[in-house]
Amino acid sequence: MDTILIIDDDDQLRKSFEKLMVEEGYRVRTAASGEAGLEEMRAAVPDLVILDMRLPGMGGLETFRAIHALEPKLPVIIMTAYGTTETAIEATKCGAFDYVLKPFDIPGMLALIAKALEAGRFMRSPVDLDAMSTEASREAIVGRSPAMQAVYKAIGRVAATNATVLIRGESGTGKELVARAIYQHSDRADKPFLVINCVAIPETLLESELFGYEKGAFTGAVHRRIGKLEQANGGTVFLDEIGDMPFGLQAKILRLLQERSLERLGGRQTIPVDVRIIAATNRNLETAMVDGRFREDLYYRLKVVTIWLPPLAQRRDDIPALAEYFLARHAAEAGIENPGLSAEATALLQGAPWPGNVRELSNTLQKALIFSRGAPLAVEDIAQATEEAVASAEPAPRGSDLRGWAMQMLTTGKDEDRFDRCMDAVASILVREAIDLCGGNRSKAAKLLGLSRPTLHAKIDKYGLRIETAVKED
Numbered sequence: 001m002d003t004i005l006i007i008d009d010d011d012q013l014r015k016s017f018e019k020l021m022v023e024e025g026y027r028v029r030t031a032a033s034g035e036a037g038l039e040e041m042r043a044a045v046p047d048l049v050i051l052d053m054r055l056p057g058m059g060g061l062e063t064f065r066a067i068h069a070l071e072p073k074l075p076v077i078i079m080t081a082y083g084t085t086e087t088a089i090e091a092t093k094c095g096a097f098d099y100v101l102k103p104f105d106i107p108g109m110l111a112l113i114a115k116a117l118e119a120g121r122f123m124r125s126p127v128d129l130d131a132m133s134t135e136a137s138r139e140a141i142v143g144r145s146p147a148m149q150a151v152y153k154a155i156g157r158v159a160a161t162n163a164t165v166l167i168r169g170e171s172g173t174g175k176e177l178v179a180r181a182i183y184q185h186s187d188r189a190d191k192p193f194l195v196i197n198c199v200a201i202p203e204t205l206l207e208s209e210l211f212g213y214e215k216g217a218f219t220g221a222v223h224r225r226i227g228k229l230e231q232a233n234g235g236t237v238f239l240d241e242i243g244d245m246p247f248g249l250q251a252k253i254l255r256l257l258q259e260r261s262l263e264r265l266g267g268r269q270t271i272p273v274d275v276r277i278i279a280a281t282n283r284n285l286e287t288a289m290v291d292g293r294f295r296e297d298l299y300y301r302l303k304v305v306t307i308w309l310p311p312l313a314q315r316r317d318d319i320p321a322l323a324e325y326f327l328a329r330h331a332a333e334a335g336i337e338n339p340g341l342s343a344e345a346t347a348l349l350q351g352a353p354w355p356g357n358v359r360e361l362s363n364t365l366q367k368a369l370i371f372s373r374g375a376p377l378a379v380e381d382i383a384q385a386t387e388e389a390v391a392s393a394e395p396a397p398r399g400s401d402l403r404g405w406a407m408q409m410l411t412t413g414k415d416e417d418r419f420d421r422c423m424d425a426v427a428s429i430l431v432r433e434a435i436d437l438c439g440g441n442r443s444k445a446a447k448l449l450g451l452s453r454p455t456l457h458a459k460i461d462k463y464g465l466r467i468e469t470a471v472k473e474d
Helices: 011-023 034-043 060-070 082-093 106-124 146-159 175-184 203-211 247-259 285-290 296-302 316-334 343-351 357-370 379-391 402-410 415-437 442-449 453-463
Strands: 003-007 027-031 048-052 076-080 098-101 127-129 139-141 165-168 193-197 236-240 276-281 305-308
Touching (some): 003 034, 034 048, 034 060, 048 060, 048 106, 060 076, 060 082, 076 106, 082 098, 098 106, 139 146, 146 175, 165 175, 175 193, 175 236, 175 276, 193 203, 247 296, 316 343
Parallel strands (some): 003 027, 003 048, 048 076, 076 098, 165 276, 165 305, 193 236, 236 276
């Protein structure tokens, strides 16, 4: 359970806020002054501080600086009245996570608290490398295959530099863990680490989230706001899913990388920023450049160092160690005894296709553990845990072990629909490969498959295929 420390001299607000936070499942401690808040900090470090700017005695900005000196990675949300906005902005420049104006919107505040707690976990939770016997409570990048050894070496070589890093790999391969490992082993480890998901934030908000804005920049911009890039000055920003970043915004990221400066939205002042960029994508950026969806100059600026994460299907020897790690971790989190895995269950896991990669393996073991009965997990437990995913006819990844995939398909689902599910899964692979081979041209893909175009479109819809290449028709 996360602990929140509220520092505010308004008794009524403090009590109301405490009640709300407890109802949301947080553990809450309070203080009516900056001095009392620092005493609470020294007694036990919370997971988040919510700090009012106007305090008796030690002021809010002075209190923030003292908190930041004690715990540089502790997220702090500033509460401020309109008249003290500039002070809150100064605190944000110094490393505060964000600030809100009083009176604040409760749903928006709860969302901001969740984001701040997540950011704090990212900065403080260590990521172990090649931890075969790691503590179950810690996050780790597990595996000793040659492909993963290359990843560890790359992290070690690039961490101590300020080089921009591009992490590439399929969804679920652990790109965020690699980014955090680079940050934690770098000279910037005592500075902010902020994660921006370029897909999760609406396009209309992403620019202001990254670069901030000046008062009057657009309707509703009633005061200046510092963007995440400026807020992370001296630290590291992880741009996840950068392959999906809007084309127009890519030019501003390019300028940041070239000139180490930025301009807020609606502003004319050039602001120097010392921030390291780590980016990640599961997209084919080379194809995106050809299609005009990704800037070539940004591509070369990002790939100063490229780290490729292999799909799980290409590192099957690591699956037993990964399975043991995830099972131990999920059992520890659930407060139950680790039942272990039978040899047959381990063999089934090694043969499965894992289109969702390491993330899918983790989720499968968590689900199997929930329904286990204390004995070592058997083939039936794994089959039950994977039934829903297999029933959706998700195709096996390219290069996967076909026999292992077939074994998984034959041990899950209802007997009467197994053949149809297998055929649909194979057909979806053929359709996807044909479209990729034809560069996204569906007319050519239909001819290659011996299908009419309406039939091809129907199969794309049936299998829920997401065609990533640009669609070019004759």
